[in-house]
Amino acid sequence: MNLTIQFYTMLSMIGMGAWVGAALDTYHRFLQRPRRKRWIVFLHDIFFWTVQALIVFYVLLRVNEAELRFYVFIALLCGFAAYQSLLKKLYTACLEAIIQFCVRTYQFFAMLIRNLLIKPIIYLAQALLALFLFLLHMLKIIFLGIYKVLFKLLWMLWKLLFIPLGFLGHLLWKLVPQRAKIFIARYAGFLKQITKVKGIILKWWNAIRTRLGGPRE
Incomplete structure (x- = not known):
């Protein structure tokens, strides 16, 4: 070397x-x-x-x-x-x-990156979520309002039809001969069952109307 x-x-x-x-x-x-x-x-x-x-x-x-x-x-x-x-x-x-x-x-x-990319995405997602929840709440209020209005209209229509029919039935019952009434009375058990079913239906109906704020029968 x-x-x-x-x-x-x-x-x-x-x-x-x-x-x-x-x-x-x-x-x-x-x-x-x-x-x-x-x-x-x-x-x-x-x-x-x-x-x-x-x-x-x-x-x-x-x-x-x-x-x-x-x-x-x-x-x-x-x-x-x-x-x-x-x-x-x-x-x-x-x-x-x-x-x-x-x-x-x-x-x-x-x-x-955090201030210009991540935070705007987070804020945008939060704003979209808040908007979605708000629209969902508004739709719920609208549907409940429509349901209550329709229910009240149907209830009024039912009352308008039921009262005349009930009154007419009461008059017809008075016009029925006594023998026919005795014949019908033989089937009182059947009528009791109908009355029981009617009571159940009225109880259910009153429960629904109570939840919606209407007057009870």
Whole structure:
């Protein structure tokens, strides 16, 4: 391996040391160790260091075909130390600014979607539901009013027909001969059944009229 390749290897490993330092700070910022369980932190640590080792190995493979020398580790440590002393504060500040920008951007678009899309749909659905309930209530009132008017008209028509017929029947009953009355009296049981049925019908009729607010018979 000539001097040029060694020089490129040193520079690349110094850069990878700085990269590992930045990646470690980023990893700690998003992981938040105190809030995680130990086994979760352990698995994340293994995954993180495996990925970093693979990245370093890939860069080393591209530079000097993965020839591992002692100065490679020295260059990695130098890059890591240079990052910690020179770039750590600047990087963490930039990282925090980027995170805050992304969070605020997300909050802004979430609020925008909620206020311009979700809330209007909810308000429209509530208005349509209220309108539907109002129309349903109005239809109920209209149908009840029509039903009451028709019922009262039918009741008045019934009374107009029943009173003359009852009066006529009463007169005809008086004109019936006494023998015919005695003959009819033999079937008093049948007439009692008719009277009972009439009482049941009148009781049912009065119950319906009471619910509708009409006078009882």
